[in-house]
Amino acid sequence: MADIFIEVDEALKQEKLEKIWHRYGGFFIGFLSVIILGTAANAGYTSWEMSKNAAQTDLLFAVTTKADYTADDLLTLSPDLQAGLRSITGIEAAGLYLENGENEKALQTYKTLEADQNTDPAIAQLASYMISSISKDLSAEDKIAKLDIIISNQENPWRYNAMLDSAVLHANAVQNFARARQHLSAILISDAAPKTLKQKAQSLDILYALKEKI
Incomplete structure (x- = not known):
């Protein structure tokens, strides 16, 4: 019975990853994989850091495998995450706001990502691009x-x-x-x-x- 639950859990995770894939392409799937796996090959990477990263990844999946998770759910979780996962949750939340027609909330989320010095550079660059794309107050x-x-x-x-x-x-x-x-x-x-x-x-x-x- 436990195997069935594991298979369902993995299927749900795959479904959410496919959704992110369609929104952002392979770039973020690769990036998310790096965040999840961490830098275990680095000799200086401690078991405590690996455990913390794994625990935070579990938190993220616990939210995103819910059938009706929202952008607000992600942003509520975001402050408890390390910078890499926080970048992922932020950009996903902004995308969800856009899907729901909440452009102002999406814009504010992109601006927060752009301004945060701890945001992954590639995601900060995407946020900057999206700001220019959806801002209505820019000439x-x-x-x-x-x-x-x-x-x-x-x-x-x-x-x-x-x-x-x-x-x-x-x-x-x-x-x-x-x-x-x-x-x-x-x-x-x-x-x-x-x-x-x-x-x-x-x-x-x-x-x-x-x-x-x-």
Whole structure:
């Protein structure tokens, strides 16, 4: 009987991980795996730290394997977690707020992640990107300036997404189709840009090329 409960528990965990996968892609699954496994290979990593990390991971799964867990549930748990898991719960909570149409709560959560010096750098960078994407109180110029910071960082995993957003802003808000197509071209020639992003860039480039001639 115990084996059945274990199998159900693992299935529920897998379902939640798949949900995170669809929202953020493989990047966060890999990141979460690192957080859960810790740095056990490091000789200086103590058994107490491993035990604490495992206990906090259990807390996180206890919440996320509930059928109806909410963003508020995650944020209530978050202060008791170490920085890595706190980053994961924060970004997941923000995503849940967005799914439920609670953009202001999502925005505040992203701002908290961005401002927290202990947030994992990649998640802080995603939070910064999302702020530029969903903020209603930023002008097009301010959004472009914020996206330029992301784009200028060669190590930022969201820089190609920022390029696409900046291209759309340059085309639609500023009517600068030449600059928009520069960003699209950078996406199209990059080996690192995701295929789906390239497909969007190619479609937009065709459209903006036509508009540029008008």
